[in-house]
Amino acid sequence: AQRVTQPEKLLSVFKGAPVELKCNYSYSGSPELFWYVQYSRQRLQLLLRHISRESIKGFTADLNKGETSFHLKKPFAQEEDSAMYYCALRAGSYQLTFGKGTKLSVIP
């Protein structure tokens, strides 16, 4: 069965510092990976899809099949980046498997 691991429950960084939110997955086939974000008092929303290879709000994520990772990165953290971040995997079926989430706190 597929699994998504986000090893950090809480990550605190200073404003302007680089951010890396870790995500590892287990799946033997070709996965589709997503990052979702939940700001305080807002709904859970899609941030990035690996197939798009895009940068959203300064965040990027590269799928590394060798390391089975999909880490989320941003070179300079902003206070408005403080939120819950969830990594998700779709492995052939319709369902997404979510990680447990990482709370990012950006210290002014």
Add this chain to the structure above:
Amino acid sequence: EADIYQTPRYLVIGTGKKITLECSQTMGHDKMYWYQQDPGMELHLIHYSYGVNSTEKGDLSSESTVSRIRTEHFPLTLESARPSHTSQYLCASSETRGLNGYTFGSGTRLTVV
């Protein structure tokens, strides 16, 4: 505007009451899901549906039930609410292998007293 709507946003109810949490989407998505989430915590899938008259239980055992009589509507019912049901309930929908994964509703924050 095409979106997914959940009502009510907040609900405080007494133990033993029957409640129905509403979820409707206007995007024509065939797949719909219910998650339970305590604030800032992990998501637990409790029910899902791949189409009309199709419902399945998720990974987390739940005393709730769901129905899918219309494509756009996926209500969740608790026959007898208990304090242990206090949580946030998120509804989501998706197309079959949609590029954007899931679209989530704003959630219903349920408190059972």
